[in-house]
Amino acid sequence: MAVEVLMPALSPTMEEGKLAKWLKAEGDKIKSGDVIAEIETDKATMEVEAVDEGVLAKILVAAGTENVKVNTPIAVIGAEGESVAAAPAAVAAPAPVAAAPAPVAAPAATVPAAPKSEPDPVEEVPPGTEFVSMTVREALRDAMAEEMRADPTVFVMGEEVAEYQGAYKITQGLLQEFGAERVIDTPITEHGFAGIGVGAAFAGLRPIVEFMTFNFAMQAIDHIINSAAKTLYMSGGQMGCPIVFRGANGAAARVGAQHSQDYAAWYSQVPGLRVIQPWSAADAKGLLKAAIRDPNPVVFLENEILYGQSFQVPKGDFVTPIGKARIVRAGTDATLVSFGIGMTYCVKAADELAKLGIDVEVIDLRTIRPMDLPTVVRSVIKTGRCVTVEEGWPQSSVGDHIASRIMREAFDYLDAPVISVTGKDVPMPYAANLEKLALPNVQEVIDAVRSVSYR
């Protein structure tokens, strides 16, 4: 009985990868646990182990093939004793092989990196600037590399940032360029290395502290708030703490309650901190560069799902100002305010709403603290309606803060109550269907805008 080997997902967010190498040839005997192939993604290289026993009857995807979709059959294992020659016939029998969603035969066509989400060029760059398509991951790495070249006091520390090249490959190549003195692998010890980073910043260095994810920064939150954010004030302006805490924040996919939390609202409450949550690659780069140059502690919240998405990024050295929202799409009927991955829902919802004749203005906050409320308020004065979108929990959410400020500053202009679309008020469930329900989605955004528009 022939069994298909499918392209595995190395992480919950992986959609495709490269089949780098076959370690077994057709006809080889295979035991459960044997490594049969190596696959690569932009994040990691992993080995594919056989689960079933038998003979490698047929290789369906050649070594070196790029963009192989997850769950595409890559090989067929036949029962022991089954002749290799007979195998192709066995392959032909189960139809799913040929009917795989993304035919392996046409890898060149599959670059599904959300081209629709490529936003307009950032307005901060001068006209005539050349743009290049770049992933958020590359943008973040370039931002750090450029700032490290410019300033010898900038260094990166964190778990797996150096030799492993970053758990999410954000620090790829930095060790090779800057050496182990400036790209520092730490033990798994968030509380300790966050404190060491803050102490180094007190002494005049500019650390970039990477948390593999912000969930683990909970162990270090005392240093972020009590040591980093408050010291300038407590010292009467004498001290400084130029440090960036950065890493993946919010839900990835199917990683469960302890690895899926959005900290935007938490950190946004703390005076002394700057809190940034970029969506596009251009903002990821421009704002990370600004964060590294900023003399204050900055919490820089990234998103694992966005890491692989491509956007148009200006070429060369540009810095995006902290604390400035961006009107991504101008409109007159309602204002949508979001940040980070929430923007992906908003831009799609705006497209759908346009078909219904609702012309939505979409604002990307980009910086949560200090928040660019004037831009939001100006928009609401124009549209009279507002919906906020975030993945975090509803109580004391960023959206509720915005709603409260709009109520105070644009009350007379409102034609409907402000609605905050948020993650549900539950720990993140693991089951795929429940997780989907727990997160906001495009339809919820559309429904909220229709509700405030009474349409």
Place this chain on the structure above:
Amino acid sequence: MAAKSAAKPKSSEAQAAVAEFTKDQDLAAYREMLYIRRFEEKAGQMYGMGLIGGFCHLYIGQEAVVVGMQMCLTPGDQVITGYRDHGHMLACGMDGKGVMAELTGRRGGFSRGKGGSMHMFSVEKQFFGGHGIVGAQVSLGTGLGFANRYKKNGNVSVAYFGDGAANQGQVYESFNMAALWKLPVVYVVENNRYAMGTAVTRSSAQTDFSKRGLSFNIPGEQVDGMDVRAVQAAGQRAVEHARSGEGPFILEMMTYRYRGHSMSDPAKYRSKDEVQKMRNEHDPIEQVRSRILAAGFATEDDLKKIDASVRDLVQEAADFAQTDPEPDVAELWTDIVK
């Protein structure tokens, strides 16, 4: 030999290494320790009068630790400690007026009245606080050492913490990285026998804190923290070790605080006799005083003059702290971000 009973160091090396001070060293130590003592007594008095608010943790009894350690440091070396920080600031050379005015919350305080007793800093004197979260200064101080190594400036950071903080997890996270990266840090555990009201024996499975770095291969020494000479001698070894690139060193200072944990502490967890015995038999200032007189470094009259000048200095600080105005109300909104 001053090392007896509670303040007895177990390491024979520590005892053997205590050398006599020169006349200048003894007189300087006497003056410095007395200054801290009188300053803290005045602070206690002013707290009682309602001139100082909030928390106020006095250093009385532990003066030899910070004075002896400071004698081992060179310009550029950094000091960081927890909330019992007045003595450290004075030893670092920070002006008593600025410290006292911070205690009273006035604009002439080191933090312009916005920090208080537990939060003062001096970039000029390389004093990095003043931290109210128990144990936080250990990671932060390790970071100062990290910066020294990164800049290759030859400086050493000294991170002070108590026997209570020694049980915080981040202390060991810091030990691990300091040893791993050979950071120039001297950890000074000021073991005053009580973490607030909990005796060391009730809080610590291993009460010899000099051994707390053993699993990271960090050398440690127990030191008679009531004898400023012993502190200075051990401090010298530790600082040289760190400065030479050998990595961190742990000094456990066997010391004692005469007053409560803070001003609001009734100190029911120990007997009056215990406190009295320490004061009578191990007082760091009295030890130096008798040595000075025995060695003929100064006469009673000479010492009285020092006492008087120290009292004047403290009174000057106290006067300033009471007459200096409170911060301008506009200060509420300054120094939040740069």
